[in-house]
Every structure is written in C-alpha cells, then in structure tokens.
Amino acid sequence: MRDTNDLEIAIETISKNYSPLTVECKSDLKNASQLLSLDKSSVIVKEGQFADKLYFIVNGCVRAFYNKDGKEITDWFAFEGDFISSRNSFYQNALSHCTIELLEQTTFLEITREATETLIDQHHCFERLGRVAITKTMLQLQERIISIQFETAQQKYENLIKMRPDLLQRVPLTFIASYLGITLETLSRIRSPKNRI
C-alpha cells in the first residue's frame, strides 16, 4: 500500500515536471513500472551487458562511469527527478559502455524497454514524454560540450558547484574530478584556499 502510493506520487511528479499524462496513461504507467529501493554502492547497470531498463529517480543519487585505461571516469551524475539509463545501451540496443552505481540509498521507478515501447506505441502522451525528456538531456549535453571545450578547470568546477551546490556533500571529490575531466590533484589545488595552480 505504501509502495502503491509512492509509485503514484512519482508518476505525478513525472507528469508535472516533464509532460502531462492523462489519467489512463498514469494508470498504464503504474501497471508497467515498479518501485525499487537499493542500497548505496548497488550496481544497476554493468559495462559490457545489455541495459534494457529505464529508471526514474524518486530520491537518492547515482553515477555512471566507464573505464579508460583502467581508470573509472565518471560520465554523469543523476538525482531525484531525473530519468536515467545507459544511453548507448537503452537507445541503441548495444552493450553498455558504462556502469551505473548508486552513490546513496536510492529509490527509483523501473521500467523495461519493452514496456516503454508498448506505452509509446499506444499513447501519444508517452511519445511526447520521451521526446521532452530526451530534449532536456540533449540540451544538457550541448551545454556540457561548451563547458568542457572552453572553460578552465577552475571555471568548470565553479559552474558545477553553482548548478548543484549539494554535490560536494553527496559525492566524493574523485568522482567530481573525473566528471570534470581533470585529475584529483588538480581539483584539490583548485579548491585549495591559497589557490596556486
């Protein structure tokens, strides 16, 4: 009963923050998805495997990372209210490039690709929801490209913290550094009071 209610609240959030869903759509989504809660450090997507699930974070925080010369490079962070998946795997039906790991105890709604495809075929509503969500991601990626390409390490760090002030409380510096495309050492120097880089 608790779960059913939480699920409904999550679906309302989606309808409100992304694209309005009709009563019928909400009900179909409710039947197609399930609410999950997993502990910190759980892995929901593994590199090299197919990842055919889409998640919506109700609360908590996760990161995606991939391997580059034996190092874990953080690709993105996601928080409550975000849709996540292994992009290359979910949208291209390919082996996942990234691993997705929980950074906190996290509650999310899980839907299989098959279910999303059925919903999308049946209701224009869901097609729009998909378009809106992907457009949002696309615009974020576009911003990030500008940021990576033309900001100094310091500017990238400061902008990130401005956008997500809670990040420092929730995520270790190593992950932030690799997300920014800089080394932990450089990040440490940037953050140092006597900023001598």
Place this chain on the structure above:
Amino acid sequence: MRDTNDLEIAIETISKNYSPLTVECKSDLKNASQLLSLDKSSVIVKEGQFADKLYFIVNGCVRAFYNKDGKEITDWFAFEGDFISSRNSFYQNALSHCTIELLEQTTFLEITREATETLIDQHHCFERLGRVAITKTMLQLQERIISIQFETAQQKYENLIKMRPDLLQRVPLTFIASYLGITLETLSRIRSPKNRI
C-alpha cells in the same frame, strides 16, 4: 513543379531515414514546409536573435558557430540528410547562441516551429519523428563528449576524418580546428607529414 517533386523526395527521405510517416502525414508536412536554396555564405540563423525555424538539408553543408572572446568557434557541421536548428533557440525559445552559415550552396526544407508544433499535436507520427531525431542528436553529443574529454588532438582529428572523409574537401581547416577544440596551428602540425608535435 520541379520544387514540388523535390519536396516530395525530401519528405520520403525523412520518412525512410528517421521514422515512417503515413500518407496523410507526408501530405501535411508538404503543406507545412517549403523548399529553399541559398548560396554559399548565406546566414540562416543569427546569434542573438530568435531562431524559430527547423531545417532539413537536402543537399549542401552548413556550420553553426558562436563567439568566444572574439573568435568564431565552430559548434557543429551538418550535411545532406540532417535536421538542423539553433538548438538553444528552437527548443528553449531563447535568443540563439550561435550563427548558422552555409558552407556550400545548400538546398533545404524549412518549417516554422509553430508548424512543427501543430504537426506534432495532430499526429503521433511527428511526435515520434521528433523523438527519433533528437535521440540521434543526443547520442552524437554523448559520443562527442567522450571524444573531447579523452582523446588527444590527433585522435580527435583522425576519428573525425574517418567518420566524414569528405569534410576536408568541403570545409576549411580553420573551422575543423575550432570544431575539434584545438588551434589551427596545432591542426596544421598534426596533419604535417613529419609529425613533430
């Protein structure tokens, strides 16, 4: 007559390469769009203005660039078969960050945002087309982030040329350099036979 036929061919290409359109949808799209042909160096979107048109390139080649400290930085190139617009302006109804300029005499199909919105509201088909097109863009941006963040100047150049061998014939090196996020001088050294960087 010529134009009508070309328009139909372009719409067939869209239906085939992105997402199938019903006969009715094709006809509505035909009525909502127009075929244009402009000379090299024409500008179809200006930085600082609203850009409320979407284009589909039938043939030719364009680039988008923005200003960074008085320098023109190429944001992307697009070719026949690509949908283009000023992303931040078209999708967020904001002032365009970029200017879009033709690199060759280019023929394209033009649709206003208003018309796309009407089509998308009326036909699930177009909602899907939009979703598919944006998903493609999103995946390309994702790839580009990995490339920018972890490849050397030389690797970025070589991969780009592998993906688009015709680029060198169609686009000056300055634009390629700024697209790759490197200087023209560095690109020149990379391309030099006695590769001493």
Place this chain on the structure above:
DNA sequence: CGCCGAGTTGAACTGAATCAAGAAACGTGG
C-alpha cells in the same frame, strides 16, 4: 593502535596554446 581510503602538496614534465613570421592558394579586376 595501526591500517586504509580520501584528499593534499610538491616537483618535474608535456601537449597544446600563443605569438610571430611567412608561404601557398585563391579570386578578382585590369
């Protein structure tokens, strides 16, 4: 208490930027 992971600090190194000069190609008018 001692270990371990996370973060800091230092010194040397490096890929690419910057600044500066020139060469080559390109197009336009005489």
Place this chain on the structure above:
DNA sequence: CCACGTTTCTTGATTCAGTTCAACTCGGCG
C-alpha cells in the same frame, strides 16, 4: 592571364595549464 590583395595554411620559439609520479596528512574504523 597576370598582378595584387586576401584568405588559408605552415613553421618556429616560447609559455602555460594541467598531468604524472611520489610522498605525505588526515579521519574513520575494525
């Protein structure tokens, strides 16, 4: 079709932001 200016590209010398490698500090925890 050649001379001229402009744009495009190349080459060299120097500088710099950020990396790498290595040592060290700090806080938590079995």
